Amino acid sequence: MTTYKTLETPSGSGELRAANAHVAKVFYHLKVRQEIVEPAAGQAGGPGVLDITGEVTISQDEPMQSQVARRVGSGELLTLHLNDGRRLDVYATKGEPYTDAYRIVAANPAGFTSE
Numbered sequence: 001m002t003t004y005k006t007l008e009t010p011s012g013s014g015e016l017r018a019a020n021a022h023v024a025k026v027f028y029h030l031k032v033r034q035e036i037v038e039p040a041a042g043q044a045g046g047p048g049v050l051d052i053t054g055e056v057t058i059s060q061d062e063p064m065q066s067q068v069a070r071r072v073g074s075g076e077l078l079t080l081h082l083n084d085g086r087r088l089d090v091y092a093t094k095g096e097p098y099t100d101a102y103r104i105v106a107a108n109p110a111g112f113t114s115e
Contacts, residue, residue, distance in 0.1 A: 002035060003035070003036040003038075004033035004034065004035055004036065004051060005033060005034050005036055006031060006032070006033050007032045007033065007034055007050075008030075008032045009029070009030065009031050009032070010028070010030050010032070010082060010084070011027075011028060011029040011030065012027070012028065012082065012083040012084075013025065013026070013027050013028075013059070013083055014026055014027075014028050014056075014080055014081050014082045014083055015080075015081045016056065016072060016078045016079070016080055016081075016092075017078065017079045017081060018071070018076055018077070018078050018079070020079075023068065023071055023072065023078060024058045024059065024062050024068045024071075024072060025058070025059040025061070025062050026056040026057060026058055026059060026080070027056065027057050027059065028054060028055070028056045028080060028082070028104075029054050029055055029056075030052060030053070030054035030088075030104075031052070031053055031054055032050065032051075032052050032111070033050070033051045033052075034047050034048060034049070034050055034051070035047070035048025035049050035050075035051065036048065049109050050106070050109060050110070050111045051106075052088065052105070052106035052111055052112075053103070053104065053105050053106070054103075054104055055095055055101040055102060055103055055104060056072070056080065056092065056101070056102050056104055057099075057100045057101050057102070058072065058100065058102075072092050072102050073092060073093060073094045073102055075091060075092075075093070076091075077089060077090075077091060077107055078090055078091070078092060080104065082112075085114060086112040086113065086114055087112065087113045087114070088106055088108075088111070088112050088113075089106065089107040089108050090104040090105060090106055090107055091104065091105055091107055092104045
């Protein structure tokens with residue numbers, strides 16, 4: 001069984017970009033966890049891979065909502081720009097059918113990058 005430790009749960013407003021072009025203003029809620037690696041006999045344990053997941057919702061003041069929604073849920077590699085200056089490459093998929101939320105997963109196992 002894999003065990004994780006939650007490191008942070010950032011949330012706020014940000015921007016999704018594709019190839020450095022604006023796609024949508026979004027609100028995000030992320031969960032950043034790190035795998036806990038149990039030491040094998042005679043070996044040191046330590047931190048494992050990062051697991052960053054969450055969801056985004058497109059801002060209601062974003063023009064052309066339906067076109068933006070299709071692009072966000074297309075499986076295209078997007079970059080989420082957080083309000084604290086960090087960036088995260090993500091893939092988004094449509095979440096629950098009756099909500100406006102999109103599930104996102106980090107595309108880079110190293111996690112966030114800074115501007």
